[in-house]
Amino acid sequence: MKIKYIILSILFLILVGAGVGLKMFFKPHDNINKMDASFKVEGASFINEFKKDENAATAKYSEKVIEIKGKLVAKNTLPNGTILLILEDEMEGISSELDAEWTKSNQPLIDGLKIGNLVTIKGVCKGFLMEVKVNPAVVVVNE
Amino acid sequence: MKKQLIILAILIMSVSAFGQDKFIAKNAYISFYSSTPLEDILGESNEAVTILDATKGEVVFQALMTTFHFKRALMEEHFNENYMESSKFPKAKFKGMIEGFNKDMLKAPVANIKITGQLNVHGVEKTITVPGTIGMEAGKLVATAKFKVTPEEYGIVIPSLVRDKIGKEMEITVKDNYVPFGQ
Incomplete structure (x- = not known):
C-alpha cells in the first residue's frame, strides 16, 4: 500500500516537472506593449548619457524597458520588413526596431508618423x- | 609650435580627404546558426554596425550580443545568460583587412574575397580568415561573409549533457548594404 503511494507521488512529481519544463521551453517572448517602463527619458539627454559614459549607461539601461520622447528623424524599413524609427539624429541617435506583432495591428498609426514630429516610444x-539601440519597441504617443 | 600646427593641418586635411572613402552599414545582418536533433537554433540581429575604410580595405564590425533574437524566449535567455554572458561581454567585434584590396572592387559586380583579422567574442580574441563577397548588386554596395566558429575556441562552456546534441561548429552569416559615410 505504502509503495503504491510512493510510486504515485513520484509519477506525480515527474509529471509536474515535465509540465514546468515544457512551459519554460515554449515560454513566449515578453509583450513589450504590456510592460511598464523602468525609466522615462528625453531622447537627447538619453543619448548623452551613453556618449559620456557608455559602460555606466549600459549597466543602468541595458535590457530595461525605457520610454523615450524624441524627434522622429527617419522611418526606414529593413530587408526583413521590420520598421525602424530613428530619433534625434540619423547617425548617432536612437534606433528603434518596432515590434513585429505590434506593427501588424498598428499600421495606420505607423503610416501617420511624420518626420520632424515628437514621438514617444517604449522599448527594450x-x-x-x-x-542607442532599442528593440523591440512600440509607439506610445504620436504628437 | 609652427611645425606642430603644420602637422595638425596636414592631418586634418588628410582625414577630410580620406573621409569620403568610408562606408557604413548601421543595420547590418548577422546570424548565428546551429543544428540540433530537436530543432535548429537560429539567432538573428539586424543591428550590427560596420564601417569599411576604402583607403586601405579595412573592415570594422561590431554587434551587441543582446540584439540577437531567437524563436524561443528560452533560447535567447540561455544564449545571453549562460553562454555569451552578455552583461559581462556585451559586444562582439571584428577588425580585419580585405586581402588584395583595391578600390575598384567596390564598383565591380559582387566577387569573392577573403578577410583576415581579429575576432573578439566573449572576451577572447582570435585571428581568423573568413571567406566573403563584396561588390555592387542592384545599385548597392553589398558585402557578405559566412564562416564557422566553435564555442570552445572563445571560452564558451556548454554543459556536456547539451554539448553532444549541438553541432560542434556554429555558422555565422553576415550581410550588409554599405552607404557612403562622412560625405
Whole structure:
C-alpha cells in the first residue's frame, strides 16, 4: 500500500516537472506593449548619457524597458520588413526596431508618423553602438 | 609650435580627404546558426554596425550580443545568460583587412574575397580568415561573409549533457548594404 503511494507521488512529481519544463521551453517572448517602463527619458539627454559614459549607461539601461520622447528623424524599413524609427539624429541617435506583432495591428498609426514630429516610444534598450539601440519597441504617443 | 600646427593641418586635411572613402552599414545582418536533433537554433540581429575604410580595405564590425533574437524566449535567455554572458561581454567585434584590396572592387559586380583579422567574442580574441563577397548588386554596395566558429575556441562552456546534441561548429552569416559615410 505504502509503495503504491510512493510510486504515485513520484509519477506525480515527474509529471509536474515535465509540465514546468515544457512551459519554460515554449515560454513566449515578453509583450513589450504590456510592460511598464523602468525609466522615462528625453531622447537627447538619453543619448548623452551613453556618449559620456557608455559602460555606466549600459549597466543602468541595458535590457530595461525605457520610454523615450524624441524627434522622429527617419522611418526606414529593413530587408526583413521590420520598421525602424530613428530619433534625434540619423547617425548617432536612437534606433528603434518596432515590434513585429505590434506593427501588424498598428499600421495606420505607423503610416501617420511624420518626420520632424515628437514621438514617444517604449522599448527594450540593447546598448550603444554609435547609436542607442532599442528593440523591440512600440509607439506610445504620436504628437 | 609652427611645425606642430603644420602637422595638425596636414592631418586634418588628410582625414577630410580620406573621409569620403568610408562606408557604413548601421543595420547590418548577422546570424548565428546551429543544428540540433530537436530543432535548429537560429539567432538573428539586424543591428550590427560596420564601417569599411576604402583607403586601405579595412573592415570594422561590431554587434551587441543582446540584439540577437531567437524563436524561443528560452533560447535567447540561455544564449545571453549562460553562454555569451552578455552583461559581462556585451559586444562582439571584428577588425580585419580585405586581402588584395583595391578600390575598384567596390564598383565591380559582387566577387569573392577573403578577410583576415581579429575576432573578439566573449572576451577572447582570435585571428581568423573568413571567406566573403563584396561588390555592387542592384545599385548597392553589398558585402557578405559566412564562416564557422566553435564555442570552445572563445571560452564558451556548454554543459556536456547539451554539448553532444549541438553541432560542434556554429555558422555565422553576415550581410550588409554599405552607404557612403562622412560625405
